[in-house]
Amino acid sequence: MPPGIQLIALAFALFMAYLTYVDFRRRRFGVAALGFWAIVWGGLAVVSLVPALFVQLSQALRLARPMDLAVVLGMLILSGATYHNFASIHTANRQLERLVREIALSKLEGNQSPTRPRPDPSASDVEIHG
Amino acid sequence: MTNSIAIVIPAHQEGDRITSVLEAIPKAVSGTSRVIVIVVDDGSTDGTSRAASQTGAIVLRHPVNLGAGAALRTGTEAALLLGADIVVHMDADGQHLPEDLPRLIAPLFAGADAATGIRAFGRPMPWLFIIGNRFLSWMTRVLFSLENPDTQCAYRAFWARCWPALRWDSRDYAFASEMLVRGQRSSVRWAIVPIRTVYLDRYKGTGLGDGVRIARKLVRWRILG
Numbered sequence: 001m002p003p004g005i006q007l008i009a010l011a012f013a014l015f016m017a018y019l020t021y022v023d024f025r026r027r028r029f030g031v032a033a034l035g036f037w038a039i040v041w042g043g044l045a046v047v048s049l050v051p052a053l054f055v056q057l058s059q060a061l062r063l064a065r066p067m068d069l070a071v072v073l074g075m076l077i078l079s080g081a082t083y084h085n086f087a088s089i090h091t092a093n094r095q096l097e098r099l100v101r102e103i104a105l106s107k108l109e110g111n112q113s114p115t116r117p118r119p120d121p122s123a124s125d126v127e128i129h130g
Numbered sequence: 131m132t133n134s135i136a137i138v139i140p141a142h143q144e145g146d147r148i149t150s151v152l153e154a155i156p157k158a159v160s161g162t163s164r165v166i167v168i169v170v171d172d173g174s175t176d177g178t179s180r181a182a183s184q185t186g187a188i189v190l191r192h193p194v195n196l197g198a199g200a201a202l203r204t205g206t207e208a209a210l211l212l213g214a215d216i217v218v219h220m221d222a223d224g225q226h227l228p229e230d231l232p233r234l235i236a237p238l239f240a241g242a243d244a245a246t247g248i249r250a251f252g253r254p255m256p257w258l259f260i261i262g263n264r265f266l267s268w269m270t271r272v273l274f275s276l277e278n279p280d281t282q283c284a285y286r287a288f289w290a291r292c293w294p295a296l297r298w299d300s301r302d303y304a305f306a307s308e309m310l311v312r313g314q315r316s317s318v319r320w321a322i323v324p325i326r327t328v329y330l331d332r333y334k335g336t337g338l339g340d341g342v343r344i345a346r347k348l349v350r351w352r353i354l355g
Contacts, residue, residue: 097196097301101204104170104190108208 005067010048017041040077044070133216134164135235136209139187140201141169141222145176151220152185154228161232161239162216168208169222172201178222188212198284199298199305210290218287223330226285230325235287237321244288244296244318246310247325248280254329262341269345270307273352276314278322282306282336282344285325292318303336304344311351 020037023029047054051066058069137155141148152167159165169182173195182189190208192201202219209217216235220226230247237245251260267281284306288296295316298308313320336344 096194097200100192100194100196101200101207104192104204105208105211108188108190108211 006048006051009067009070010045013041013044013048017045044074133162134166134212134214135159135162135216135218136166136168136205136212136214137218137220137231138202138205138209139167139169139220139222140172140198140205141174141178141182142172142195142198142201143174143176143178144222145174145178145181147224148178148222149181149185151222151224152182152187155220156228156231159231159235161235166209166212166214168205168212170201170205170208172196172198197301198303199308200301202284202305203298206293210293215290216287217290217293219284221284225328225330227326227328230285230323234285234323234325237323238287238289240321242319242321243292244286244313245321245323246278246280247283247285248278248322249283249325249327251280252327255327256329258338259329259336262336262338266307266341266344266348269348270310273348274311274314276310278310278320281310283325288318300347302343303340304347307344307348308351311348 017038020034020041024031024034047066047070054066054069058064058066061069063069063072139148139151144151148169152169155165155167157165167185167187169179169187169189171179171182171189171191173192179189179191188208190204192204206217206219216238218231218235220228220231226247234245234247249255249263251264255263263280263282267279270276270278270281282303286306286309292313295318296309296313298305298312300308310320
């Protein structure tokens, strides 16, 4: 009989695998993402069920137990996913800002006739004073 | 006298105050031939756009709230599209008095590239804001050798030609500091103009969290450029 923590990890892995499958069916992401998360949850399930398979690998990495290996790998994946979320949200924020500003300015461009061309942000026609 | 001046006012949930602020803006400003008033409604849900439109101002609307820095950038870009020669930033809640406008822009005609208001640090400014403003101004001086006793005052004016040098990316209140820092790096010549200090009972501007964010960004700009 596996220890309680292994059962919890197994139940969690199965539940997350189910959620991942449901989200895939809802077309929230593609096959590549499904494959990645299937490997993550499948790996967690295997480590939970037959930790002995990873005893040698754990020892080679100087970890006491296979579950420690799962925890360390989980933390690495979590860190990577957090960074990925950060980068995605940052990009989405920038895109949202640009979109909102363009919507606001489009009203002006529709109703007014500018007397001067749109400023080029990269242009450096500022007079430099010492 | 062919200079046109655009007064850019970012507004968020200012439906009950924006009308009086806009009506107080003079129709003519000494040294300029045309006054354009641009209100950028930053995602308000209280009828700010409608109230501003009724005064005849040009009203642009952000469908969602982006922040004061983003709203001012939208308004400044609009001002340049409309051919403004001078751009003025003014708050929508009545903190900046239109009576101070001629004094604010006067240095521009005397050779300055930009002018920024500075407030007196005393009553009626709340003590927490005095500490915060002094601290951020001190930080700016230490990190960038930039002498400005009130870096967070958003009552400013600049020649439109300075826009490429001042263009800020901050969506939040850090735009005020970013504008100064960018300007200094491009040798933009700033003038400092004392303005009257007005604080209202329903203050909605910078808070402690904003102050911390601005301080963090100042350090980042110093280290990363």
